[in-house]
Amino acid sequence: MDRRLLESAWPADEPPPGFAERVVAQAVAKKRPRRWPAVVALIAAAAALVLWVASRPPSSGSHLARERTELAIGSRAVAVLEAGAQIGWRGSQVEQREGEVFYRVEPGGAFVVKTPAGDVSVLGTCFRVRVGAAKGTHEMKRKDLAVAAGSAALAALAVVTVYEGKVQLSHAGQRVNLGAGESGKVGAGGTQKLSAGEVADTEASLESPKEGGALAAANDNLSRDISDLNKRLAALEKEKSKLQDQLSGAEQELAKRTDGGAARGRHDFDLDTQDWAELAKEGTIKYRHPCFRPNGWKPSPEQMQELGLAPDDVEPIEAAYKRSYERLWKTLRPLCAKAVGNTDVADLLGPETCTHVVVDAVRKKDSAGASEAMRQVGEVRAGLRPAPAAGKEQHPVFDAFYALTGELGAFEADLAQTFGPEEAKRLAYAKGMCAGHSTFGGPGPREK
Numbered sequence: 001m002d003r004r005l006l007e008s009a010w011p012a013d014e015p016p017p018g019f020a021e022r023v024v025a026q027a028v029a030k031k032r033p034r035r036w037p038a039v040v041a042l043i044a045a046a047a048a049l050v051l052w053v054a055s056r057p058p059s060s061g062s063h064l065a066r067e068r069t070e071l072a073i074g075s076r077a078v079a080v081l082e083a084g085a086q087i088g089w090r091g092s093q094v095e096q097r098e099g100e101v102f103y104r105v106e107p108g109g110a111f112v113v114k115t116p117a118g119d120v121s122v123l124g125t126c127f128r129v130r131v132g133a134a135k136g137t138h139e140m141k142r143k144d145l146a147v148a149a150g151s152a153a154l155a156a157l158a159v160v161t162v163y164e165g166k167v168q169l170s171h172a173g174q175r176v177n178l179g180a181g182e183s184g185k186v187g188a189g190g191t192q193k194l195s196a197g198e199v200a201d202t203e204a205s206l207e208s209p210k211e212g213g214a215l216a217a218a219n220d221n222l223s224r225d226i227s228d229l230n231k232r233l234a235a236l237e238k239e240k241s242k243l244q245d246q247l248s249g250a251e252q253e254l255a256k257r258t259d260g261g262a263a264r265g266r267h268d269f270d271l272d273t274q275d276w277a278e279l280a281k282e283g284t285i286k287y288r289h290p291c292f293r294p295n296g297w298k299p300s301p302e303q304m305q306e307l308g309l310a311p312d313d314v315e316p317i318e319a320a321y322k323r324s325y326e327r328l329w330k331t332l333r334p335l336c337a338k339a340v341g342n343t344d345v346a347d348l349l350g351p352e353t354c355t356h357v358v359v360d361a362v363r364k365k366d367s368a369g370a371s372e373a374m375r376q377v378g379e380v381r382a383g384l385r386p387a388p389a390a391g392k393e394q395h396p397v398f399d400a401f402y403a404l405t406g407e408l409g410a411f412e413a414d415l416a417q418t419f420g421p422e423e424a425k426r427l428a429y430a431k432g433m434c435a436g437h438s439t440f441g442g443p444g445p446r447e448k
Contacts, residue, residue: 062088065099077105096158100130105165116156118171118186125165125180131158132206157187159194159203161341164364180365181341196341226348233352245431267429269408269437273382280378283371283442287405289328291434292351296322299432307432316418317427321434324411325351331403332358335396352436355400359440362397371443373398378442381405404438 059074065081073079073089081087085099092111094103104126105111113120115131133156160169161183169176169186176191178184183199185192194202247268266272269288271279279286291297296318299307304314328351336346336354339361346354363370373395379385380402388394394402408428415424427433 060090076108079103096131098131102128115158117158120160121168126163127167128161159185276378276382280382283374285401285440288435288437289407290321290324290411292325293321294325297434303432320414328407358400369395370397377401
């Protein structure tokens with residue numbers, strides 16, 4: 001976000017006339033020998049007050065987004081405008097004329113988003129509002145909207161999706177309440193809750209700002225953002241894997257040089273039932289997984305030489321990575337789509353990011369259930385409780401981590417079909433293979 005653009009759009013409120021002079025005059029009048037610290041403190045407090053007044057967000061303003069833009073709406077709300085969205089605000093009342101806007105509102109009194117289709121009232125929540133005209137009904141030009149709001153309301157339609165908290169949709173005396181995970185619409189036809197399928201159909205029926213270009217630009221921005229984040233995550237995961245290998249080597253060397261016992265003979269992420277029993281006490285989740293590659297991962301000639309493999313071994317390795325991705329994504333994709341409310345967004349995020357999205361989203365809604373699910377994963381892996389029956393619905397955090405903690409074993413078994421058990425074991429944990437490591441800190445022991 002460009003701070004200079006925000007400063008030019010939001011002129012700072014000036015302090016009252018003569019404010020600084022009165023503060024300084026008061027400080028000088030109260031000056032006494034040997035009391036300089038008190039005077040300095042008074043002046044510093046006055047300066048801090050002036051800075052606070054000058055830097056606080058304006059109580060009113062307006063903005064037409066040329067690209068994705070984040071704005072502070074007063075002291076309680078943040079709005080993220082997609083390209084083409086237009087809003088104006090005064091205090092805790094926002095007028096959203098068109099486009100798509102995501103809002104986060106902190107609790108603290110009424111907050112209303114007024115649209116040509118109807119009003120959205122909240123007390124503290126996260127929600128998205130998309131305003132447009134039903135395709136084929138919008139015959140007015142933009143300049144007509146400014147002087148004919150009543151006519152515009154006849155064609156306008158607002159689609160609202162709630163992520164946290166509750167909102168109320170209202171139009172012509174009709175009201176509908178929406179909770180987290182629910183969507184609805186408001187317009188000339190009244191207010192109505194929408195199913196997941198109806199949301200997509202309704203949004204598809206809306207005209208986009210700027211004759212369709214704004215939504216495409218917003219989607220392009222979202223795609224670029226997700227692509228950049230995935231690249232950064234991949235780089236961080238690679239560095240994390242390298243550091244974890246170094247840490248494992250250092251721990252083994254330390255064990256050799258002390259009286260603490262023999263060095264661990266297995267890879268740090270090659271966990272047995274005893275390891276899992278210890279992790280289960282705190283609910284900690286730890287796993288190594290093959291790189292997420294939809295089309296498989298193909299080692300280079302140099303990597304093949306380093307791994308001690310023949311050229312004919314490339315194809316089965318690439319195929320094993322592809323099958324690994326398909327197994328994990330079959331479990332993680334629906335969990336992620338449910339967490340973000342959109343399958344297309346889940347596909348853009350991919351397995352690595354989706355794992356964090358699922359865990360974070362479920363923890364916010366059901367912290368106790370998520371914590372218990374993490375403990376249960378460790379207990380199943382430790383043999384302390386039976387594995388869940390096939391097809392039986394489990395907690396989403398359990399499903400995600402159970403799949404992730406078991407994938408390397410499935411990958412190793414897949415490789416064993418070609419290379420045999422011992423060679424498959426070596427390859428599954430070899431440094432030259434493409435893999436990632438993750439450790440999720442546990443919630444702690446169960447309360448007794």
